[in-house]
Amino acid sequence: MIEVASLTKRYGELAAIRDVSFTAAPGQILGFLGPNGAGKTTTMRIITGFLPATTGTVRVDGFDVFEQSAEVRRRIGYLPENPPLYNDMSVPSYLRFVAKLKGLRRGDVAVALERVLDTCGLRQVRDRLLGHLSKGYRQRVGLAQALIHDPPVLILDEPTIGLDPRQIIEIRSLIRTLGGKRTVILSTHILPEVSQVCDKVVIINEGHIVIEDQVANLTRDRTLEDVFIEAITRDSGDGSRASAAAES
Numbered sequence: 672m673i674e675v676a677s678l679t680k681r682y683g684e685l686a687a688i689r690d691v692s693f694t695a696a697p698g699q700i701l702g703f704l705g706p707n708g709a710g711k712t713t714t715m716r717i718i719t720g721f722l723p724a725t726t727g728t729v730r731v732d733g734f735d736v737f738e739q740s741a742e743v744r745r746r747i748g749y750l751p752e753n754p755p756l757y758n759d760m761s762v763p764s765y766l767r768f769v770a771k772l773k774g775l776r777r778g779d780v781a782v783a784l785e786r787v788l789d790t791c792g793l794r795q796v797r798d799r800l801l802g803h804l805s806k807g808y809r810q811r812v813g814l815a816q817a818l819i820h821d822p823p824v825l826i827l828d829e830p831t832i833g834l835d836p837r838q839i840i841e842i843r844s845l846i847r848t849l850g851g852k853r854t855v856i857l858s859t860h861i862l863p864e865v866s867q868v869c870d871k872v873v874i875i876n877e878g879h880i881v882i883e884d885q886v887a888n889l890t891r892d893r894t895l896e897d898v899f900i901e902a903i904t905r906d907s908g909d910g911s912r913a914s915a916a917a918e919s
Contacts, residue, residue, distance in 0.1 A: 672697040672824060672854040673718070678727030680713055687713045688878045691727070695871070697823075700850040702865030702886070703858040705875040706903065711858045712752065714875070715828050718856070719749045731824055745774070748822040752829040754813030758802030762793055765801055766815055773820040787815040791845065807838030814845065825855045831864060843868050866895045874899060876906045 673695040680687045688710040695701040705711050716722035718729050720740045729736040731743045757765060763784060770780045788794055791811045796804060801812060810830060817825060830846065831839045846868050849855055857869060865872050865886065872889060874882040881902045882889070889898045 672699075672732055673701075673856065674728075674730040675714070675718065676728045676730075678714065678717060678729065679725045680710075680717060680722070681725045686878055688875075691875070691878075691880055693873045693880060693883050695854050695856055697854055698851050699871055700846070700855040700857060700869045702869035702872045703856055703875065704862070704865050704872055704899065705860060707860055709860075709875045710878040711860075711875060712828055715749075715751075715826050715856070715858050719747055719826050720744055721749075745820070746822050747824045747826060748817030748820070749826045750810075750813045750817045750828060750830055752832060754809060754816070756801045756809060756812060758800065760801055762788075762797050762799060762801065762804075762812060762815075765812065766819055769816040770819045775820055783819050783821065786821070787818050790818060790848075791815040792841070805838075807834055807841065810834065810838070810842055811845075814842075818849075823853055825849060825853055826858075827855065828858045829860075830857070831859070831861065862896050862899055866890070874902050876903050881906045 675694070676692050678691040679689045691710070691714055703711055703714070713722065717724050718736065720736050720743055723737070732746050734742040734746070736743045760768065766784050766787060767780055770783055775783055788797055791814050793808070793811055793815060796808050801809065804812065814830070827846065831842050834842060843864065846855065846857065857864065859865065869886055871885050872882065872895070873880060882898065886895065889895060
């Protein structure tokens with residue numbers, strides 16, 4: 672469903688990512704794991720068509736993200752780290768606005784709205800202004816806008832950052848329900864998130880991939896934290912930084 676091959680992004684002499692390659696199968700929840708600044712967000716923005724690559728290719732459901740971007744965007748729902756919400760809009764008015772931007776026909780918008788209100792647990796705040804919502808509900812609205820056009824692929828960038836423990840549990844549970852019929856890439860630096868939610872893990876460090884494997888294979892006889900620290904330490908030679916990243 673998602674094929675990333677030899678992806679490199681340069682800013683002058685600086686390579687934000689280099690030779691990044693991995694795949695996500697249909698219905699799979701893939702954890703894209705790495706320390707802060709490792710290149711996760713850059714990769715997500717390229718996959719979703721918001722940022723051009725310097726070299727490499729990305730295909731989503733067989734479509735090239737650079738040459739067939741309209742087809743790719745129809746198939747992707749994207750939740751950036753900071754959801755693009757308008758505080759003076761109500762939940763329904765915002766979601767209707769997003770639905771129209773994403774090309775839903777007028778007759779389909781009402782059904783799509785009711786679907787995402789149910790899926791994302793937004794019924795009790797449906798008449799509230801976005802600016803009056805808690806961080807947890809704002810994240811739910813962010814997920815709803817990513818799902819409004821019922822895409823087969825979801826890209827979630829740090830979806831639980833800044834949430835309290837109860838909100839984190841709720842959002843993780845919601846993400847688990849979204850797998851199976853959708854391919855999900857969950858970009859995070861939080862190890863328990865990947866252990867509890869994902870089928871497969873890709874670890875990136877300093878702009879390049881250091882591990883790609885099924886979570887079950889990696890954690891058969893050790894914890895994901897052990898795997899992560901070993902991979903990052905081996906790659907960077909900085910054990911203290913790896914330990915700090917694992918605890919965050």
